[in-house]
Amino acid sequence: MSASSLPDLAGHFGRYGGRFVPEALIKALDELDAAYRSAKQDPEFQKTFEGLLLNYAGVPSLLYRATRLSEALGAEILLKREDLNHTGAHKVRNVLGQALLAKRMGKPRVIAETGAGQHGVASATAAALLDLECVVYMGETDTQRQALNVARMRMLGATVIPVTNGSRTLKDALNEALRDWVSTVETTHYLLGTAAGPHPFPELVRDFVGGIGVEARAQCLEQLGRLPDAVAACVGGGSNAIGIFHAFVPDEAVRLYGFEAGGDGVETGRHAASITGGSVGVLHGNRTYLLQDDDGQTIESHSISAGLDYPGVGPEHAWLHDTGRAVYEPVTDAEAMAAFQLLCRTEGIIPAIESSHALAGVAKIAPRLREELGRTPTIVINLSGRGDKDVHTAGAYFGILDQVETVVPGENT
Amino acid sequence: MSIAETFAKAKAENRSVLVGCMPAGFPTVDHSIEQMIAMHEAGCDVIEVELPYSDPVMDGPVIQKASDIALANGVRTRDTLKIIDAVSSAGATVVLMTYWNPIEKYGVDAFARDLAAAGATGLITPDLIPDEAAEWIAAADAHRIDRTFLVAPSSTDERLAMTLAHCRGFVYATALMGVTGARTSVSSQAPELVQRIRAIDPEMPIGVGLGVGNGRQAAEVAAFADGVIVGSALIRCVLDAGDRTTALTDLRALSAELAEGVRKR
Numbered sequence: 001m002s003a004s005s006l007p008d009l010a011g012h013f014g015r016y017g018g019r020f021v022p023e024a025l026i027k028a029l030d031e032l033d034a035a036y037r038s039a040k041q042d043p044e045f046q047k048t049f050e051g052l053l054l055n056y057a058g059v060p061s062l063l064y065r066a067t068r069l070s071e072a073l074g075a076e077i078l079l080k081r082e083d084l085n086h087t088g089a090h091k092v093r094n095v096l097g098q099a100l101l102a103k104r105m106g107k108p109r110v111i112a113e114t115g116a117g118q119h120g121v122a123s124a125t126a127a128a129l130l131d132l133e134c135v136v137y138m139g140e141t142d143t144q145r146q147a148l149n150v151a152r153m154r155m156l157g158a159t160v161i162p163v164t165n166g167s168r169t170l171k172d173a174l175n176e177a178l179r180d181w182v183s184t185v186e187t188t189h190y191l192l193g194t195a196a197g198p199h200p201f202p203e204l205v206r207d208f209v210g211g212i213g214v215e216a217r218a219q220c221l222e223q224l225g226r227l228p229d230a231v232a233a234c235v236g237g238g239s240n241a242i243g244i245f246h247a248f249v250p251d252e253a254v255r256l257y258g259f260e261a262g263g264d265g266v267e268t269g270r271h272a273a274s275i276t277g278g279s280v281g282v283l284h285g286n287r288t289y290l291l292q293d294d295d296g297q298t299i300e301s302h303s304i305s306a307g308l309d310y311p312g313v314g315p316e317h318a319w320l321h322d323t324g325r326a327v328y329e330p331v332t333d334a335e336a337m338a339a340f341q342l343l344c345r346t347e348g349i350i351p352a353i354e355s356s357h358a359l360a361g362v363a364k365i366a367p368r369l370r371e372e373l374g375r376t377p378t379i380v381i382n383l384s385g386r387g388d389k390d391v392h393t394a395g396a397y398f399g400i401l402d403q404v405e406t407v408v409p410g411e412n413t
Numbered sequence: 414m415s416i417a418e419t420f421a422k423a424k425a426e427n428r429s430v431l432v433g434c435m436p437a438g439f440p441t442v443d444h445s446i447e448q449m450i451a452m453h454e455a456g457c458d459v460i461e462v463e464l465p466y467s468d469p470v471m472d473g474p475v476i477q478k479a480s481d482i483a484l485a486n487g488v489r490t491r492d493t494l495k496i497i498d499a500v501s502s503a504g505a506t507v508v509l510m511t512y513w514n515p516i517e518k519y520g521v522d523a524f525a526r527d528l529a530a531a532g533a534t535g536l537i538t539p540d541l542i543p544d545e546a547a548e549w550i551a552a553a554d555a556h557r558i559d560r561t562f563l564v565a566p567s568s569t570d571e572r573l574a575m576t577l578a579h580c581r582g583f584v585y586a587t588a589l590m591g592v593t594g595a596r597t598s599v600s601s602q603a604p605e606l607v608q609r610i611r612a613i614d615p616e617m618p619i620g621v622g623l624g625v626g627n628g629r630q631a632a633e634v635a636a637f638a639d640g641v642i643v644g645s646a647l648i649r650c651v652l653d654a655g656d657r658t659t660a661l662t663d664l665r666a667l668s669a670e671l672a673e674g675v676r677k678r
Contacts, residue, residue: 010544020513020540022471024565024587026572165477171468178470185567282514282540283468295490296518298467 006319011199011286014322016315019198021178021285028185033200035105040207045104049208052096056129057086059093059211063219063380068346069359075366076378078228080216080244082385083351089385090209090240091122095191097208099126102189109133109184110191113177115142115170116306116389117149119193124158126191134158137176139169142306149389167300170310174284194237195314198285202314209243216380217247224378229369230255233382234357235328236272236308238317240384245326255327255369258317259361261303262330272301273330274313275321283311288318304333304393305353307385335360337397340387352385353393359383414506416534416559416582419458420618420639429635429675432620433457433668434510434644436465437496438488439479440651446499448651448664453505455665456672460500461537461642464493464511471512471539475645479652490515494531501532508535508561508582516549525552535559535582543579550579561585561620564610566602574613583618583640586610604637627667631674641675 011017019029039045053059062081070077082090102110110132114120120136127134136153140162143150153160166172181190195205213231220228231248233241235258248254263271271277274289283290283298291299291311303309320326336353339360343351351359358381369377387394395401414422423430433452439445449460465480465488472480493509501507509528516524528536536558541549543562553560559582564573566587577584588603603621610619621634622642634641650667654660 018545019542020545021542022539022565022587023542023563023572023576024567026542027565027567027569165474166467166481175468175470179473182471282517284470285540292514292518294518296515297484 006316007199007203011203013202013316013319016288016318017199017202017286019285020282020287021198022182024182025185025198028181029198029200031105032101032189032204035101036200036204039101039104045100049097049100052100053093053211057092057096059085060215061085063216063223065223066347069343072342072346073363073366074370074376075362076376077362078220078378078380079383080212080380081383082212082240083349083355083383084386087122087125088388089118089122089352090212090243090382091119091193092125093211093243094193094205094208094239095119095122095126098189098191098204099130099132102132102191103130105189107187107189109135109188111135111137111177111180111188112191112193113137113170113173114193115139115173115309117142117146117153118307118385118389120158120160121149121152121156123191123193124153124156127158128156135180136160137163137173137180139167139173140164141168142170142173146306146389169300171284171298194239195242195316196237196284196286196288196312202286202316205239206242206246206316209239210246212240212243212382213245213247216244220380227251227254228380229373229377230257230365230379231382232257232259232358232362232379234258234308234354234384235260235275235313235317236305236310236354237312238314240382242314242316244380244382245320249325256320256325257361257365258326258328259331259357260328261301261305261308261357262332262335263302263304265332266330270302271330272303272309272311274311275317275328276330278311280318286315288315289313289321304336304397305357307352307354308357329361329364331357331360331364335364337394339363340394341398349383350387350391351383352387353390355382355384416459416506416508419506420583423458424639429638429678430458430618430620430640431456431631431672431675432459432461432640432642433647433671434461434463434642435647436463436476436479436483437493438465438483438486439648440482441486442488442492442496444657445483446496447661449496449500449505450503451661451664452647452668453500453503455668457668458506459640460505460507461644462493462497462500462507462509462533463644464490464509464515466512466515469512473645475648475652479648490519494527497528497531497533507533508537508559509533510537510539513538513541521548522552522555525556525558529556529558533558535561537561537585539563543576546579553581559583563587564606566606570609570613573609577610577614577617580617583620584610585642586619586621586638588621588623588634603634607637628670628674631671632677635675635678641671643671
């Protein structure tokens with residue numbers, strides 16, 4: 001089976017993917033699938049989508065040759081600047097595509113789950129632009145950690161519902177969004193935030209973000225006259241990674257690297273590395289790699305990066321891993337934060353902590369690739385998001401936030 | 414008694430079957446056995462044991478909370494099988510309801526084998542549709558476990574027919590579009606769905622779930638369904654009770670009220 005023909009009609013990537021959801025949702029998924037297939041064939045839809053990406057989101061993003069970072073890492077590094085997109089990440093591509101699809105299906109309401117709040121903000125943005133009602137489910141723990149993003153969503157007109165079930169994080173927000181959808185499916189589109197979940201979401205999200213790889217591939221040919229030796233991205237659910245990988249999958253000489261969130265280290269059990277530290281099972285509507293105990297109960301993930309802090313991964317990555325077409329490795333919090341600082345200092349770019357995992361992974365593989373190729377390797381890194389949202393976390397991590405002293409009136413001496 | 418026999422007996426008595434649900438290990442393994450036996454003695458024809466799961470997307474807040482408590486108290490898949498053994502040994506007809514991943518992790522054929530050995534007659538799979546169930550269908554056939562898949566008001570006629578063709582024992586009709594939990598009124602979508610099912614397969618017993626909380630509602634559903642499935646309202650008896658005696662008293666009282674309800678159609 002060739003990669004471009006996957007998934008099959010029922011959404012399977014080999015043994016992965018599929019639909020493991022209550023029957024009540026099947027009709028909606030079938031309708032979504034049909035609507036998506038018809039939109040894909042419709043030049044008008046594609047024109048509207050591409051027009052919004054170009055004139056609203058700032059896409060195609062730059063492919064930037066990072067000279068000082070290249071020197072530091074001993075490799076020729078090209079950064080795919082998705083951090084410069086409107087809303088600051090690759091996610092705007094997916095939300096615009098799905099919001100247009102919701103409009104096309106005549107559904108006036110969208111719901112979304114969010115961890116750090118980035119997908120929630122992107123969804124609220126697309127909903128405001130296209131005049132849709134938007135409800136975002138967010139774990140209560142995350143609403144407290146990411147209060148600014150909660151405010152942003154509300155400014156954009158969305159309703160944010162803190163979820164108090166389970167671990168009160170992203171996976172529980174996803175459960176709650178699914179529950180909402182079971183009850184409201186007639187009027188509501190579930191704007192899923194990553195290339196995972198029941199069919200057709202993994203395929204549909206991949207296609208909406210797939211422009212990243214198509215652009216990067218063309219930009220490489222234009223700027224270098226050849227393809228890169230490797231393409232690298234961070235992997236949580238895996239939408240930015242599949243977005244940049246997909247166009248390169250047929251180019252067998254191009255190595256694909258996905259870097260998972262290793263948290264405190266995979267060996268400690270406190271991580272979010274579903275492929276390198278998990279096992280095969282079923283979660284949130286698809287069969288894939290996930291973090292689970294011996295009884296198949298989901299284990300909570302841990303990562304300094306809220307956007308990677310999820311116990312599963314998209315099914316196409318599971319398949320790419322099993323076939324060996326892509327290589328997945330964990331990167332610890334500490335390694336990611338060192339790479340975060342390196343990019344700040346060498347290039348004047350503050351990356352998202354998510355994307356910093358890709359930078360850190362490349363720092364590790366660059367010497368290996370150099371040895372293997374006998375020359376300086378050329379590596380494209382998907383800089384999937386900007387770090388503005390992470391300033392507080394990073395500031396605290398590096399201990400560079402000034403202490404704000406509480407001045408009590410009348411006690412000055 | 415098998416599921417088929419249970420439904421046949423109720424039909425002969427011109428009433429509906431009462432299916433009462435309780436999560437395994439909630440709040441502890443021993444207490445859950447005690448509760449299920451009490452429900453059986455007070456009139457539940459079938460005990461639907463729920464295997465507690467970390468991510469129960471089909472369930473409302475009551476079942477979720479009970480599942481969380483059971484998991485926090487350390488219940489394991491093997492405990493669930495022990496509980497089924499104890500409750501079926503006490504004479505109850507037992508079916509298990511579980512999300513798919515715990516079975517996949519246990520091993521599909523091994524699970525069917527051990528489930529049958531524990532005395533369960535059937536398995537309800539809320540997030541496994543027949544389209545993805547080839548391995549389960551083979552294992553259930555091999556170990557003679559009845560397969561109950563779900564249908565919903567949104568199911569097309571084509572999907573209803575396909576799903577019914579794969580069901581054994583009974584089909585679980587979700588009475589309204591939504592998650593589990595008692596509601597003040599029973600959905601009007603339910604009778605219509607039951608009619609559509611009967612038009613396709615007049616023989617398949619139909620259990621209707623989601624929303625029933627008292628005897629009056631049980632009677633309303635019994636008027637058109639072969640089985641009335643009650644979960645959250647029974648679980649709430651235990652969640653809301655201050656002590657064990659109250660929990661068991663309330664559970665018996667509600668089971669009896671529901672049992673009377675399914676006879677009043």
